[in-house]
Amino acid sequence: MPLTPRPPRKHRRISAKRKLSFSRRSLVMALLAVTLTTPALFAATERTSAAAETQSLLPDDLRPRALGDSRPWEVGLKFQVTRPAYAESIQVYRSQTLSRGTIATLWSPTGSPLSTATFPASGQTGLQTVDLDSPVLLEPGENYVVSYSAPQGRQPQDQRQFTRAVSNGVLRAAPDAGVYSGRLGNYPTRTYRASNYHVDVVVSTGDAGPTTPPPTTTPTTAPTSEPTTTAPTTAPTTAPTSAPTTGPTTAPTTAPTTAPTTAPTTPPGSRNFPTRANTGTPSGWTPTRTINGDHNVTTAGAVVENLRIVNGNLNIRAANVTVRRVEISSGQINNVFSRQCSNGLVIEDTTILRGANDIGQPAIQFGGYTARRVKIDGPSEGLRVGGKDYGCGEVRVEDSFVSVNAYAGCERAGSGIDWHGDALQGYNGAKVTVRHSVLKLNPTPYCIGNSAFFYPTQGNTSAVIDDVLVSGGGFVFRLDTPGQVTNLKVAEDSWIYGPSHNQACGAGITWGAGNEYVNYNEGTGAWSSSRPLSCLGFRG
CATH class of the missing domain: 2.160.20 (Pectate Lyase C-like)
Structure with missing residues (x-):
């Protein structure tokens, strides 16, 4: 059942105020759309200790400076939590090529899909937040990934924004946290020039967590050489300025259910403990x-x-x-x-x-x-x-x-x-x-x-x-x-x-x-x- 998308929620974030940090030259070049720029991911200017009902890793006011090429990609973010938290939503900064909507996925540490969020068709661009179909409990220290499919490419992609570790509240991302795959809907594992694809996770914890400011990076000018054919390339563009909006929703349909029949089977004996043989569907059972x-x-x-x-x-x-x-x-x-x-x-x-x-x-x-x-x-x-x-x-x-x-x-030694x-x-x-x-x-x-x-x-x-x-x-x-x-x-x-x-x-x-x-x-x-x-x- 597609869920109702929402504009970016007003997180009671651990980091209350942040600003982008650019070199003068890179800012001018970005505005002129002449070449790629490399802004610092964020520079902390003030942090508060107010309790947070929800947290995301990246600032909501972070805007992309460049787009990738026109090939189809699955792009995402690899992250961890420092203590248990529920993954609630996925945030995606939508470019114009996502007008037909897309599917975002939360992946387990082993690459299995845990939950999805459906971004509906919309002509609007900008940051959009959509709830996961079902919240997922995240375990500390595990590497999870949130990603989305960009069938027409041209996804937001800023190189060298993940050259260092990033943190906010209970969320952490190691260097090279931006990941991609060349096949839509696949678990993304590859990295390219520490790129940030502007996809994020929203978690709930019930309190604020640590308040250590995240590291900042020194802005530099991105390489001008052409990227290899195995990774997305970026092209200069001006940052999208239109505000995110919510798209149409689809009403749920009632699934068929079956009528009650006979009473349940006799429970296992009181002395021995239950076994595989006397629990679950009864012996000889066949589904209708x-x-x-x-x-x-x-x-x-x-x-x-x-x-x-x-x-x-x-x-x-x-x-x-x-x-x-x-x-x-x-x-x-x-x-x-x-x-x-x-x-x-x-x-x-x-x-x-x-x-x-x-x-x-x-x-x-x-x-x-x-x-x-x-x-x-x-x-x-x-x-x-x-x-x-x-x-x-x-x-x-x-x-x-x-x-x-x-x-x-x-079962294998050294599997990690x-x-x-x-x-x-x-x-x-x-x-x-x-x-x-x-x-x-x-x-x-x-x-x-x-x-x-x-x-x-x-x-x-x-x-x-x-x-x-x-x-x-x-x-x-x-x-x-x-x-x-x-x-x-x-x-x-x-x-x-x-x-x-x-x-x-x-x-x-x-x-x-x-x-x-x-x-x-x-x-x-x-x-x-x-x-x-x-x-x-x-x-x-």
Whole structure:
């Protein structure tokens, strides 16, 4: 569903006032459109410490001084965040060649598309901001990319604006942050003369973050020699002066939904833990319908069942939806769109598989849902609990089996891949309750992941854990909020650093009976007691 574009939002930016810095000669030459100029990316003149609801990396008043050639390009920006933040929107400075509109993409560190923003047809030029179809939680230290397609070329391109690192708030970009690809819609990785393609990301954090001013660059005159044929070239032009406007919008259409049928299957036994065999779609199940690509649910109270989705997401855009006996391969279930959470989501007897393409995103997100007898098998992220800012409510996980695998390539030494996967992670989440379930992280010798259960003090509320088996990760079980923990079972020798790392021990966590190390059989779900487990883990 195309989203409503917006003019550049008035960010409560970390950097309140910035100005461009030009040499006199380069400014005159740019105005005369004689040759390329190289302005400093920005020079900080004043910074404030006011709280920021949203942040972007580049100043909104930064204007391009040159355009690329007329070949088609995918151009973008590579960036990082210094702590968790949600990617909300993409900003693009539109040239006249984008009058037919374009698609912008947020890419994962491994080059998988995470979310898109649709820029509609418009004859206007200038900076425009469009919301991502769904917000994406960004992990610190990972390299993400935002890019857009320029089918007719002539995209804004200023050389030597990324000769040094740039930062604003929680956003960082290393030198050579401007990236491109010669194929439209491809993950851009190549760089050319430290070019800035005037595409940016907008993130939300809830506070201002650091206030260290970004570095400035000394303006110089760009090289006059012709660029090579493997990279975009720039041609002199005057900067666009027209103000950005919003384009037409498209009304959403109601996706077909299926009617309710029989009751869910019998839950797994109370002694053994759930397994692959007794969670997810029942044995012998066959779908009544198969969809390649996304499926949207827009009717409140709808029941979606006996459906198979391949290479697509199940997008829940209405409240009180029931998902029953659905299989998803290379996709996810998502219930936040346009900053609105569709609460009351119930997911039963459903399977989510890694498939041919790991999407690098949670199998289920964001909040206000109940997962019963759900099987998540193979994706690099499991359950996400979050979305309080979007109105998401509590999450319940019951009788479910979650097994998360590392990124592709993690099996190779020296791959340079840094995987931070979790079977369940909370970020800005309401209360989460997990009962009689398995949360399992499957690291490799070169990618250990984060935790099977990870609920830190990052806007999270509280947790109730009862009769839960956790296995794998640096620290297997991490709870830093208030909570109640009973009958927690940590699989022996499944950690890298320790079995648990709970900062709220004695200060909000009620550590009840039955918490212990166990010997665990994944195939049958059987387990046997080994020794008691302290809230402090090895420190207890």
